[in-house]
Amino acid sequence: MILDSKIPSGPLAEKWDHHKGHLRLVNPANKRKFHVLMVGTGLAGGSAAASLGELGYNVTCFCYQDSARRAHSIAAQGGINAAKNYQNDGDSVFRLFYDTVKGGDFRAREANVYRLAQLSVNIIDQAVAQGVPFAREYGGYLANRSFGGAQVSRTFYARGQTGQQLLLGCYQALSRQVARGTVAMVPKTEMLDLVLIDGVARGVVTRNLATGEIRRWVGDAVVLATGGYSNVFYLSTNAKGCNTTAIWRAHRRGAFFANPCFTQIHPTAIPPSGEYQSKLTLMSESLRNDGRIWVPGRSGDRRRPSDIPEAERDYYLERRYPSFGNLVPRDVASRAAKQVVDEGRGVGATGLGVYLDFADAIGRLGRDTIADRYGNLFEMYERITGENPYQVPMRIYPAPHYTMGGLWVDYNLMSSIPGLFVIGEANFSDHGANRLGASALMQGLADGYFVLPYTLGDFLASRMGEKVGVEHPAFAEVEDGVRERRGRLLSLSGSRTVDSFHRELGRIVWDECGMSRSGQGLKTAIERIPALAEQFWREARVTGDGESINQSLEKAGRVADFFELAELMCRDALTRDESCGCHLRAEHQTPEGEALRDDVRFRHAAVWQWQGEGKPQIRHQEELAFENVQLSQRSYK
Amino acid sequence: MNLTLFVWRQESRGARGRMVRYEAPDVSPDMSFLEMLDVVNERLIAQGERPIEFEHDCREGICGSCGLVVNGIAHGPMPATATCQLHMRHFKDGDTLYVEPWRSRGFPVIQDLVVDRGAFDRIVQAGGFITAATGNAPEANSLPVGKEVAEMAMDAAECIGCGACVAQCPNGAAHLFTAAKISHLGLLPHGQPERYERVLGMVEQMEREGFGACSNFRECEAVCPKGISTDWIARMNRDYFAARLFVEKSDKKRAGGVG
Amino acid sequence: MASKPSSWSSSLGKKAVMAVSGLVLFGFVLAHMAGNLKMYQGREVYNHYAEGLRELGAPFFPESGVLWVARAVLLAAAVAHVVAAWQVTRQSRAARGGRYARHQVVQADYAVRTLRWGGVILLLFVVYHLLHLTFGNPAVHPDFIPGDVFHNVVVGFSNPLIAVFYLVANVALGFHLYHGVWSVFQTLGVNRVGMQERWRAAAALFAFVVTAGNVSFPIAVLTGVVS
Numbered sequence A: 001m002i003l004d005s006k007i008p009s010g011p012l013a014e015k016w017d018h019h020k021g022h023l024r025l026v027n028p029a030n031k032r033k034f035h036v037l038m039v040g041t042g043l044a045g046g047s048a049a050a051s052l053g054e055l056g057y058n059v060t061c062f063c064y065q066d067s068a069r070r071a072h073s074i075a076a077q078g079g080i081n082a083a084k085n086y087q088n089d090g091d092s093v094f095r096l097f098y099d100t101v102k103g104g105d106f107r108a109r110e111a112n113v114y115r116l117a118q119l120s121v122n123i124i125d126q127a128v129a130q131g132v133p134f135a136r137e138y139g140g141y142l143a144n145r146s147f148g149g150a151q152v153s154r155t156f157y158a159r160g161q162t163g164q165q166l167l168l169g170c171y172q173a174l175s176r177q178v179a180r181g182t183v184a185m186v187p188k189t190e191m192l193d194l195v196l197i198d199g200v201a202r203g204v205v206t207r208n209l210a211t212g213e214i215r216r217w218v219g220d221a222v223v224l225a226t227g228g229y230s231n232v233f234y235l236s237t238n239a240k241g242c243n244t245t246a247i248w249r250a251h252r253r254g255a256f257f258a259n260p261c262f263t264q265i266h267p268t269a270i271p272p273s274g275e276y277q278s279k280l281t282l283m284s285e286s287l288r289n290d291g292r293i294w295v296p297g298r299s300g301d302r303r304r305p306s307d308i309p310e311a312e313r314d315y316y317l318e319r320r321y322p323s324f325g326n327l328v329p330r331d332v333a334s335r336a337a338k339q340v341v342d343e344g345r346g347v348g349a350t351g352l353g354v355y356l357d358f359a360d361a362i363g364r365l366g367r368d369t370i371a372d373r374y375g376n377l378f379e380m381y382e383r384i385t386g387e388n389p390y391q392v393p394m395r396i397y398p399a400p401h402y403t404m405g406g407l408w409v410d411y412n413l414m415s416s417i418p419g420l421f422v423i424g425e426a427n428f429s430d431h432g433a434n435r436l437g438a439s440a441l442m443q444g445l446a447d448g449y450f451v452l453p454y455t456l457g458d459f460l461a462s463r464m465g466e467k468v469g470v471e472h473p474a475f476a477e478v479e480d481g482v483r484e485r486r487g488r489l490l491s492l493s494g495s496r497t498v499d500s501f502h503r504e505l506g507r508i509v510w511d512e513c514g515m516s517r518s519g520q521g522l523k524t525a526i527e528r529i530p531a532l533a534e535q536f537w538r539e540a541r542v543t544g545d546g547e548s549i550n551q552s553l554e555k556a557g558r559v560a561d562f563f564e565l566a567e568l569m570c571r572d573a574l575t576r577d578e579s580c581g582c583h584l585r586a587e588h589q590t591p592e593g594e595a596l597r598d599d600v601r602f603r604h605a606a607v608w609q610w611q612g613e614g615k616p617q618i619r620h621q622e623e624l625a626f627e628n629v630q631l632s633q634r635s636y637k
Numbered sequence B: 001m002n003l004t005l006f007v008w009r010q011e012s013r014g015a016r017g018r019m020v021r022y023e024a025p026d027v028s029p030d031m032s033f034l035e036m037l038d039v040v041n042e043r044l045i046a047q048g049e050r051p052i053e054f055e056h057d058c059r060e061g062i063c064g065s066c067g068l069v070v071n072g073i074a075h076g077p078m079p080a081t082a083t084c085q086l087h088m089r090h091f092k093d094g095d096t097l098y099v100e101p102w103r104s105r106g107f108p109v110i111q112d113l114v115v116d117r118g119a120f121d122r123i124v125q126a127g128g129f130i131t132a133a134t135g136n137a138p139e140a141n142s143l144p145v146g147k148e149v150a151e152m153a154m155d156a157a158e159c160i161g162c163g164a165c166v167a168q169c170p171n172g173a174a175h176l177f178t179a180a181k182i183s184h185l186g187l188l189p190h191g192q193p194e195r196y197e198r199v200l201g202m203v204e205q206m207e208r209e210g211f212g213a214c215s216n217f218r219e220c221e222a223v224c225p226k227g228i229s230t231d232w233i234a235r236m237n238r239d240y241f242a243a244r245l246f247v248e249k250s251d252k253k254r255a256g257g258v259g
Numbered sequence C: 001m002a003s004k005p006s007s008w009s010s011s012l013g014k015k016a017v018m019a020v021s022g023l024v025l026f027g028f029v030l031a032h033m034a035g036n037l038k039m040y041q042g043r044e045v046y047n048h049y050a051e052g053l054r055e056l057g058a059p060f061f062p063e064s065g066v067l068w069v070a071r072a073v074l075l076a077a078a079v080a081h082v083v084a085a086w087q088v089t090r091q092s093r094a095a096r097g098g099r100y101a102r103h104q105v106v107q108a109d110y111a112v113r114t115l116r117w118g119g120v121i122l123l124l125f126v127v128y129h130l131l132h133l134t135f136g137n138p139a140v141h142p143d144f145i146p147g148d149v150f151h152n153v154v155v156g157f158s159n160p161l162i163a164v165f166y167l168v169a170n171v172a173l174g175f176h177l178y179h180g181v182w183s184v185f186q187t188l189g190v191n192r193v194g195m196q197e198r199w200r201a202a203a204a205l206f207a208f209v210v211t212a213g214n215v216s217f218p219i220a221v222l223t224g225v226v227s
């Protein structure tokens, strides 16, 4: 099977402009006759819905929260990259492109990434015009900082709340369209399945989370902007409601799933404090600029940090990576932390943690300087842990954070199902095997503001007059399936809560398909996950009815999908018999523990096709061509 | 530690609710308030009962989903802290906690501790934006914004839309929320063309939603998880009167013509 | 959609009416207090001052002309203030929508929490006060001598019950003024970011001056300083 990525021909730098110039347009008078179903209101969905509404399309937009403004993009802290070169430090579209491709360990499409870098500059213009209060210099011009180890200062930020401010920008634009009547907002509603008619995506079936109403929606195209699936790990930095249901249901209807095993683990989250832990909170990576990471030299050392003398501490990052030290990339830092914890040298009550110590920095720069730089973060840390990081070292631990994998899309962001588009974190497109800091916000907004509005028009232009209604039998069939599944979940009356299954699933995925994966471990996980799923369908307990808010029902549906996704992740990780980016196969590393890529066998995206219940998916490959960059091995020694 | 909870249970919109007593044994001081409720809920589910419904998502104090009145204070006793960031170490063994939903005419209760905050969305729809269609934006640095103004705008923009201000206000007023958005956009040069139309639209929508008047109780700012200042309310008032009294009719007409 | 509210039908508009009328009333109580200080200069000066008020504007205006205009403004302000207070309070009561089983006040001070009751006490006080010292209603002030204001005050306050009532009412006025005056800066949008503390200090000072003056009168009579 050949996957047509529809990458335009021509020189890299001209592909997008050329392509745009040849996309078909929809006559202005006809736009409002097209109905677009937009699932998700994060940066991707919010920006797309607002832009499509502005163009005159008739958009219906869904989110599971009670307001579009609460999508998980709101939680992004650090910033957003753009190749503006405001700092005159040698940044350029090409450099941002190159950094992103290299950061992704050469597992992303050149053309997509180049387009992303090109559009990054427009995003900043758009956001500023909307009133996003980015940080400024005294002269009134935009400020930048360097982020995630980049050599140039290209990150734009709004205090520690960049995602919030960008999302409010989208939300405001979206609200304007709601007022104009072009977008109908349907909050507190979860998409439970996709409807295909003649092989084309034509609708969704949803459940209203407040009233339980199950409803059919018909459209001329469906866009999924439903975010990432890090919650497959149970504990992650994602919001509690983040789920895979929308993309997983689409996968089951035929949308290909690409690189499911590419998940990013962030090194600086606050460690879990007990079994009840419900989510992990991210601490900005910038802390590693001044904090020193260490653990006790010998395992089982339970002394207080202040009682451990300098000579008995192991500053393991500084030791192993003398030139980058504490600033090694996310995946390297995360893996190193896991290693020392596995050796029994972890700290804190649960032993799941390493110290991030500011004593030296405070000694060197003074408490005031540190308070100036990190005051908010220190406060947040103290609020959560009750410990004062000015006095005792912080404890940090890696946490699942971002999923590079997602539904496969072509250059036009259309999935393998015609009429089904996928944008933002939900697709697989731009980050390869690892995402650089501050580039997810960029991707979501590029997709929503500047790519989809054109490419969707191109698709719709060919579909004038193909009207169907929700009475079509295909809708009835899907709705019946949704009702049947809801009934099955509601009838679960075993002895265990859904959360307890989710926790157990999360532990398996974390252990076997987390920071470091081995063939052996993945094989056992592939056996254990379906067994656990089976147990879930026997022993889980769901209370209440379907006619009101019912968290145990909502969770049960999401966890049931996570089981199936987890299995696919493990199979993908097992088949990808190389290390790359965040995917470290224990079998493929240098003696120093560095990832060893295999560009001969695995320079491709793994693309999985659903085969039906109980049958393993088929794996396709989209070969990746690198014509503008030199493949190189990372080294942070 | 062991706690006694009295929690508001209500089956559905408009139904009668009541405070129900629950025991919460073995609470760890390191739990967040919502994690404590999770544990209570796990136990309820195991007993086949309907768990306590409450709104939450990010659990890191930024999405604005969560919001409970704990012992009579919106978001509980810690200042500048959303409910999801409130930790149990601030309570004592043996404490009795009263857990209630936001109460205000503008926020009807849907179920248990979940309320309908759609009014906030409608207030924003009535003008809480800058009309800048995708593709219209000029180069970002073409219009400098003084650092101080940008910082002030950011102070106001930090509002997470949680509604605690309304819940705590003895008047059930939504002034703090509305003023924060008006000020955020009204401070920036990009927000000037629609400044007066915006304040009229948003204030009028706020009134239509049935929120109260502001008597300057300042309870709102005391519970606001983002410490939004009541100074913005003065600014909103100023802009509102300016729009009413001094601004030409033609200046108030917004391009898109929102009814 | 509901019709567009007119300028003053919004709560912001009503609050502005309250603030402006409150300022008029405030101006009056301040001046009234200052005028009453003349009682410390003795019967002659005080009575002369009271008489003077009636001749204000003479010879250009008829006797008591200016006084009546001032009274009209005052009355209008008072009516506007009370009517708007009533409307705004009703709107807010309705908006509260249910009480909490437990309720705690976080930072609202005593002054704002007693605002509405304080207003009612003031209203009752003013009615009483007019009957007492302006109209000299025999039931309220049996020994009232028209024109001898000094006498009326001294005799009036010699009754400890009445003096105490004045004290209570004036303390209530003090609180109402403290909250009211800084509220005006807020309501009319005079306050700027970061300036609130200053306005509150100014309001406290105003309220203190007026209250101290007013409270001193009954005390002075009771202790025989003024007799």
Ligand SMILES: Cc1cc2nc3c(=O)[nH]c(=O)nc-3n(C[C@H](O)[C@H](O)[C@H](O)COP(=O)(O)OP(=O)(O)OC[C@H]3O[C@@H](n4cnc5c(N)ncnc54)[C@H](O)[C@@H]3O)c2cc1C
Pocket (backbone or CB within 6 Å): A039, A040, A041, A042, A043, A044, A045, A062, A063, A064, A065, A068, A070, A071, A072, A073, A074, A075, A076, A077, A078, A079, A080, A162, A163, A189, A190, A191, A192, A225, A226, A227, A228, A237, A238, A239, A242, A243, A245, A246, A282, A401, A402, A423, A424, A425, A426, A437, A438, A439, A440, A441, A442, A444
């Ligand atoms: C803590 C944290 C910090 C981060 N910091 C940064 C950063 O500094 N810089 C950066 O570039 N990136 C950062 N990221 C990553 C970035 O925030 C996300 O990748 C990005 O915001 C995803 O946007 P999105 O629009 O694709 O999805 P989301 O914002 O997750 O939106 C998903 C939307 O889909 C809806 N939805 C989901 N499922 C369903 C369903 N079944 N039915 C109906 N609706 C559904 C939701 O309601 C929501 O509206 C961070 C991520 C986290 C978790």
Ligand code: HEM
Pocket (backbone or CB within 6 Å): B213, B214, B215, B216, C015, C018, C019, C021, C022, C023, C025, C026, C029, C081, C082, C085, C086, C088, C089, C115, C116, C118, C119, C120, C122, C123, C176, C177, C179, C180, C181, C183, C184, C185, C187, C188
């Ligand atoms: C000497 C008489 C009075 C003075 C000087 C005075 C002054 C003020 C002032 C300055 C305010 C502030 C308005 C604002 O918030 O901007 C105010 C508020 C108020 N006044 Fe008065 N007032 C007086 C009498 C009264 C009376 C007689 C009543 C009621 C019967 C009253 C009821 C109120 C109420 C309820 C408020 C608060 C309104 C609100 O914010 O909800 N006042 N007053």
Ligand code: HEM
Pocket (backbone or CB within 6 Å): C029, C032, C036, C050, C071, C122, C126, C129, C130, C133, C134, C149, C153, C166, C170, C173, C214, C215, C217, C218
């Ligand atoms: C202890 C304090 C006070 C004293 C000693 C006092 C004294 C007097 C006296 C003697 C008069 C009659 C003047 C005359 O007829 O010439 C008067 C009138 C009046 N006082 Fe007071 N007063 C006091 C406080 C107040 C307060 C607090 C208010 C308002 C809230 C008030 C409102 C009035 C009014 C409205 C009049 C009528 C003015 C007019 O003739 O139109 N007084 N007062």
Ligand code: SF4
Pocket (backbone or CB within 6 Å): B158, B159, B160, B161, B162, B163, B164, B165, B166, B176, B177, B180, B220, B223, B224, B225, B226, B227, B228
């Ligand atoms: S102003 Fe504060 S309390 Fe009110 S909605 Fe915004 S963040 Fe919440």
Ligand code: F3S
Pocket (backbone or CB within 6 Å): B168, B169, B170, B171, B172, B173, B174, B175, B176, B213, B214, B215, B216, B217, B218, B219, B220, B221, B230, B233
């Ligand atoms: S508490 Fe309410 S009265 Fe005004 S100052 Fe805040 S809105």
Ligand code: FES
Pocket (backbone or CB within 6 Å): B055, B056, B057, B058, B059, B060, B061, B062, B063, B064, B065, B066, B067, B082, B083, B084, B085
């Ligand atoms: S759950 Fe998001 S703010 Fe509390």
